[in-house]
Amino acid sequence: MGRIFDYLDSRFILKKPHSDFLERPIPQNLNYFYCLGGIAFTLFLSLLLTGILLSVYYIPSEKEAYASIRYIQEQAYLGWLIRSIHKWSANLMVVFVFLHMLRVFITGSYKSPRELNWAAGAMLFLFTMAFGFTGYLLPWDQKAYWATEVGTAMAGTIPILGKPILYLLRGGADISDLTLIRFYSLHTLWFPLSMFVLLWAHFHMIRQQGISGGL
Amino acid sequence: MNDKRFYPDYLFEITVVILLTLGLVLILSLLFPPVMGRKIDFLAQFQPMPEWYFLWLYQMIKYFPGNWAFVGAVLIPAAMFLAILFAPLLDRSPMLSIRKRPAAAIAGAIILIAVILLTLLSY
Numbered sequence: 001m002g003r004i005f006d007y008l009d010s011r012f013i014l015k016k017p018h019s020d021f022l023e024r025p026i027p028q029n030l031n032y033f034y035c036l037g038g039i040a041f042t043l044f045l046s047l048l049l050t051g052i053l054l055s056v057y058y059i060p061s062e063k064e065a066y067a068s069i070r071y072i073q074e075q076a077y078l079g080w081l082i083r084s085i086h087k088w089s090a091n092l093m094v095v096f097v098f099l100h101m102l103r104v105f106i107t108g109s110y111k112s113p114r115e116l117n118w119a120a121g122a123m124l125f126l127f128t129m130a131f132g133f134t135g136y137l138l139p140w141d142q143k144a145y146w147a148t149e150v151g152t153a154m155a156g157t158i159p160i161l162g163k164p165i166l167y168l169l170r171g172g173a174d175i176s177d178l179t180l181i182r183f184y185s186l187h188t189l190w191f192p193l194s195m196f197v198l199l200w201a202h203f204h205m206i207r208q209q210g211i212s213g214g215l
Numbered sequence: 216m217n218d219k220r221f222y223p224d225y226l227f228e229i230t231v232v233i234l235l236t237l238g239l240v241l242i243l244s245l246l247f248p249p250v251m252g253r254k255i256d257f258l259a260q261f262q263p264m265p266e267w268y269f270l271w272l273y274q275m276i277k278y279f280p281g282n283w284a285f286v287g288a289v290l291i292p293a294a295m296f297l298a299i300l301f302a303p304l305l306d307r308s309p310m311l312s313i314r315k316r317p318a319a320a321i322a323g324a325i326i327l328i329a330v331i332l333l334t335l336l337s338y
Contacts, residue, residue, distance in 0.1 A: 141252025
């Protein structure tokens with residue numbers, strides 16, 4: 001290569017890390033069942049993108065939530081499609097996270113030294129379910145209200161701690177505006193940020209430890 | 216000798232899987248778009264129904280009425296989650312094949328069948 005390119009690369013050091021990344025060997029004896037986790041992650045990215053788009057119009061308030069969903073559904077350009085993609089990605093993500101876990105369980109891939117990566121995965125599964133639960137309330141319709149009523153009441157059945165936990169979840173004795181804002185905050189800020197940390201840990205450990213059975 | 220590389224071999228496979236996934240999502244989204252739910256009406260009769268992946272839990276709490284609600288609503292789901300979280304510590308043999316891990320296979324199958332059965336019962 002020319003001297004200018006060589007000089008720039010000697011200072012930026014771009015070629016080596018990139019070729020280390022791009023040309024790294026990949027285990028050959030992987031089958032289609034090893035795609036499941038990647039599909040779940042693709043769906044997560046789809047949810048992230050459509051979720052950010054939905055947040056442009058959605059209003060997390062008792063008075064306006066339902067109307068803002070109606071606006072997304074009927075007025076906003078392609079709003080119905082963005083909402084549809086968000087909903088389908090969410091349902092499929094639950095399916096694929098579950099199938100991915102089942103694959104890892106059957107191939108025994110969670111065994112030492114990958115036990116912490118399995119734990120990170122179990123937490124990702126829990127957050128996926130929690131995303132589903134909190135997202136279900138946001139349209140603020142009849143179905144959402146009563147599902148959250150039943151779901152949060154379940155936490156209230158815990159002896160002694162039940163009532164404080166119930167109040168923490170609902171922001172009071174009953175489901176109200178406070179519950180909606182709380183769930184919105186969890187669904188769009190706390191949970192995504194937790195997912196980023198867990199996903200980073202999950203992928204970092206896969207890179208460092210290699211794929212079980214494949215190496 | 217392993218000559219499968221991230222680029223171009225693996226990257227190609229990932230791209231195909233991503234496109235198929237997004238294609239599936241798009242087809243389902245176009246064919247079955249969401250509809251507006253009913254407005255909240257406290258006077259109307261309504262049967263609460265959770266998302267399909269919580270149906271098993273919704274069904275299970277029916278078997279624990281009154282003071283026992285705690286067992287079905289929190290204790291059993293929490294125990295199931297802890298069993299999954301600590302699976303690598305419970306299943307310590309070096310065997311990888313599911314056929315050589317009968318205890319793990321049976322425990323996993325029990326949880327799986329229970330969840331599927333409860334989901335079916337909830338309909």
